[in-house]
Amino acid sequence: MKRRVLSLCLFLGACSTASSVPTSIENKPQPPRAETAQTGDRSQTPAKPAPASVPVTYATFADWREAFVSKAVARGYDRAFVEGLLADVQPKEAVVRADTGQPEFSKPISSYVKNAVSAARIQTGRERVNANPDIAAIEARYGVPREILAGVWGMESDYGRVQGDIDVVTAFATLAYDGRRRDWAESQLFSVLSIIKSGKSTRQELKGSWAGAMGQTQFLPENYLKLGQDGDGDGHVNIWTSDSDALASAANLLKSEGWRPGQAWAVEVTLPADFDYYLAETESQTPDWWAQKGVVRADGGNWNASEKTAPAVLILPSGAKGPAFLALPNHFAIRKYNNSTAYALAVGLNADGIAGRAPLKTPWPDEQPLSLAMRKNVQTALNTAGFNAGTVDGVIGIGTRKALREWQKANGRVADGYLSYELASELSAKVSGYTILGPSGR
Structure with a gap:
């Protein structure tokens, strides 16, 4: 039975958390945010909540801290415990910059995958x-097979080598005070309080x-509480x-998010010369x-019995x-671990x-990065021509890709x-004149 899947967000890349992180570890967890070609949306976090009708702002960090302490006390936490935990905390500017910054250039998915998938990483894993x-x-x-777990382990922390060294209390307090994702950050901070209060960690x-x-596998506090497991049998989740x-x-x-034992994660395929590329990402x-x-x-192989009845979506990370x-x-x-096609591919x-x-039969093409201005111009051009690319924000997400696919179809392109x-470059150049064809061909 046909099922449309236009809501899938497929073509994402990744970003570094800090300049000290090696280039092999490019995709690190983040709060919920819109997808870009360099930013994955951590689905270990809930979807970005709808903004309150009257957003609360705080004049100073001390004001936010006092308000949060009151919320914690209302939830049953001891005031002295919460105040003591936050007493020496000050907002960290590097966290705000990382949360609000959008890279000027969007790294192509081919570049990301070619860097992330290496013989050394495979051998070590x-x-x-x-x-x-x-x-x-x-x-x-x-x-879940060991190779998949090793793949996650390598991508998340280079097998434990790069775990991050920021105090998580400070990180979530900063994000909560900044206000863009306060509900999410405070929810995670409450989980941190529970972790410490219960003695699960210090x-x-x-x-x-x-x-x-x-x-080592970059868990958010909420999921550490809900999904953390004692794999070595010592009675402690470390x-x-x-x-x-x-x-x-x-x-x-992965099991909680629907992992299907005995099935592949994805399989490389070849397409006929007359293939209708419009089917990609939509079926x-x-x-x-x-x-x-x-x-x-x-690979010339066969699908097993379980895979034959499984829904499959054709993805073209670097196009046709x-x-x-x-x-x-x-x-x-x-x-669900990290909502990024680039991450999942890696x-x-x-x-x-x-x-x-x-290894793959078809090599990754050489691709050039797209500037933020260029991406915004493309969205502006598509919107003006009558193809709904959504908000002009430089985020090449599902809406922009759908609009682009419709424009390509209307203009006789692949x-x-x-x-x-x-x-x-072609669409960006049209921004001042808007000479591209609209849905009716005008």
Whole structure:
């Protein structure tokens, strides 16, 4: 049965949390925010809440702190405990900059994946996960294969090497005071209070990224409480220094988000010369349905019985000239960890390498980054021509891609919804004259 899936946010990249983070670790957790070509939307966090009718602002950080303490007391926390925890906290400007900044240039997904997927990362992941004494039990308990867990582990912290060193109390207090995502940040801060109060961890142990994600598998405090697991059997959930706890917690998160044991995450496919690229990202169908359209597995393999009935979405991360994938439900389970197609591809392709599967048949193309001004100009041009790209914010999300796909179709182009540098330059140049065709061809 046909099902439209235009709500999927597929083409995302990633961003660094700090200049000290090595280039191999580019995608770090963040609060909920709009997608861009460089920013993943951490789905370990809830969707961005609707703004209050009368947003509350605070003149000083001390005013926010007093208000938060009152909220905590109303929830049953001891006033002295909360006041003591926040007594030495001051807002951290680096956290605000990281939260509000949008990169001037959007990194192409091909560049991100080529950097993130490497022989060294694959070899290290294979060695580390296979050497773990608890990995077989973790696989059996949660149904998530070790190579996927290693893929997540490598992307999140380079196998524990880069976990972030920011005090999470300070991080969430800063984000709450800044106000853009106050409800979310305060919710996470309440979870931090619960972690410390219950003795699950100490304030000194709670270090993480600028957005407060913690440990080897970068869990937010709320999910640490809900989904953290004791993988090594010592009675304590320590995602900072225990590899097994970090891996079991990641497995539990993926299982809770619908991981399907026995199914692939995605499979590279090849497309016929006359393929209708408009189907990409808009149809969720079984592999057999796609086969009737001429879509075949690039590895020449067969779908197993479980996969044959699974919904699959065709994704073209670099457009018609790059690799094509049929993304199965497990791809989107990975995206629940970090809602970024680039991230999910990196996790999956590293996992494939760790498992000894063949590399991609179709190479990634060389792509040029798009400036923020260029992206905004494209959205302006599309909107003015009658294609609804939404808010002009430079975020190339599902709305912009849908509008671009419709424009491509109306103008006799390959309707893959992909914004190449050449097409962005063409549309951006029209911003002053708007000579591109509208939906009616005028």
